[in-house]
Amino acid sequence: MxxxxxxxxxxxxxxxxxxxxxxxxxxxxxxxxxxxxxxxxxxxxxxxxxxxxxxxxxxxxxxxxxxxxxxxxxxxxxxxxxxxxxxxxxxxxxxxxxxxxxxxxxxxxxxxxxxxxxxxxxxxxxxxxxxxxxxxxxxxxxxxxxxxSHAFCPSCGARSAAGGGGWNRRCPTCQAVHFPRTDPVVIMLVTRGNSVLLGRSPGWPEGMYSLLAGFVEPGETVEAAVRREVHEETGISCGAVRYLASQPWPFPASLMLGCATEALDARITLDPVELEDALWLTREEAVEVAAGRHPRIRPPREGAIARHLLENWLADRMG
Incomplete structure (x- = not known):
């Protein structure tokens, strides 16, 4: 698959x-x-x-x-x-x-x-x-x-110039060469039995929910980032983590690392700074979301990794 x-x-x-x-x-x-x-x-x-x-x-x-x-x-x-x-x-x-x-x-x-x-x-x-x-x-x-966003050298502050066909920036003052960055972001299919965890960030359009996600911090593994982000945002602890798929997400420069994990408990304690709402959906309710028939939640954006992880879970194609 x-x-x-x-x-x-x-x-x-x-x-x-x-x-x-x-x-x-x-x-x-x-x-x-x-x-x-x-x-x-x-x-x-x-x-x-x-x-x-x-x-x-x-x-x-x-x-x-x-x-x-x-x-x-x-x-x-x-x-x-x-x-x-x-x-x-x-x-x-x-x-x-x-x-x-x-x-x-x-x-x-x-x-x-x-x-x-x-x-x-x-x-x-x-x-x-x-x-x-x-x-x-x-x-x-x-x-x-x-x-x-990187017109100036982060080493000395001088204005840098594009080089390498646009794949680096060179500083004429300190001679430093800088390359485009990509920020790793974990996005988690968190399940517990027959249910999946969705969240909603403040300011999102009405009806928009998605899988939880967050940046990997320095000195942190992907697995640790998954557990930390879920716990910080919802208070839920998670068990084993496995990698599923990745997606470049140029908004502005992320690499989404899709993972799956099983929640060890179901009680949600929201961090209101990170999330406006979070909830558990049964598989039957998630089917209604994916089909666009849910009265409250609209389906994840077509082409986004959140949608594909959810659809693969619903189809029992997680491997």
């Missing part, structure tokens, strides 16, 4: 072009003949939904890309060089429509984009992308967000 089947950003074995990152001449040739994915403040440029709603690729010389920093190299896609460019410097003209902000950002048009194209929230569209495009969009978002 392949736990990652149908999961967004789960990896395809696409050629990430590692050997090309240190070859400026090869990258320049690939860019000239390749394609560029534009992002604006974390939103990805998408093609029109009536045309499939895939990624809105642009040629390197497209007017929309004017003024953007040098594109970062994402590897090869269908034999072409794939790049990403950050357009966060662009500001819509006064009076122009601006997409909604919040948990799921809305659609943002751009006057120079091809007809029907616009910047959209990746989480809303990740499930409709092909595996290759989903992986490459996740890479683009994580990499560009890292560059936006």
């Amino acid at each position: 392949k736990m990652t089947a149908g999961m967004a950003f789960a990896g395809t074995g696409r050629d990430r072009g590692h050997a090309l990152r240190s070859d400026p001449a090869a990258l320049a040739a690939l860019l000239e003949a390749g394609r560029v994915l534009a992002l604006w403040r974390g939103r990805v440029l998408f093609a029109p939904e009536d045309g499939g709603g895939g990624l809105g690729w642009l040629p390197a010389g497209h007017p929309l890309l004017e003024g953007a920093p040098s594109p970062v190299f994402l590897g090869l896609l269908e034999g072409q060089g794939a790049f990403a460019a950050d357009l966060s410097h662009w500001r819509p003209e006064e009076g122009a429509p601006v997409g909604e902000s919040g948990f799921d950002q809305g659609w943002q048009p751009h006057p120079l984009a091809p007809p029907g194209h616009g910047f959209g929230e990746l989480r809303q569209r990740m499930a409709v992308l092909s595996p290759d495009e989903a992986e490459i969009a996740a890479t683009a978002r994580a990499l560009l967000e890292w560059h936006r």
Whole structure:
């Protein structure tokens, strides 16, 4: 049983072009003949939904890309060089429509984009992308967000510059080289007999619940992080922990480590800072959630690891 089947950003074995990152001449040739994915403040440029709603690729010389920093190299896609460019410097003209902000950002048009194209929230569209495009969009978002938040050398404070096709930043003052970071996050399928534990963070949209999750701390194993996070958030102690699957989650730069564990007790004592609510759902109730028929809880987002862990548990495919 392949736990990652149908999961967004789960990896395809696409050629990430590692050997090309240190070859400026090869990258320049690939860019000239390749394609560029534009992002604006974390939103990805998408093609029109009536045309499939895939990624809105642009040629390197497209007017929309004017003024953007040098594109970062994402590897090869269908034999072409794939790049990403950050357009966060662009500001819509006064009076122009601006997409909604919040948990799921809305659609943002751009006057120079091809007809029907616009910047959209990746989480809303990740499930409709092909595996290759989903992986490459996740890479683009994580990499560009890292560059936006790491413009200065953490060693000496001087402004650093992108290098290696966008896969590092080099400090001209102290010569330090810094690389993109990925933050490990455990996400837990916590069960007790015929029930599963779900939680809800403050500020989430109405009806949204998910499996518990939290960052792995320095000096901590994955197993210890699972037990600590569950106990901190709900007061529940857990037994043995086993790893199931992982998912890159570029919001902004996490790697979700899906695990399963059995609760040793059922009493919930909430940490109100971490969770607004937590509850046990029976398997029968979880079936109603997954089918979208539960009166209170909506199903986890399609393509997210939380949904896949829950669905595999419901189908007795946990191995």
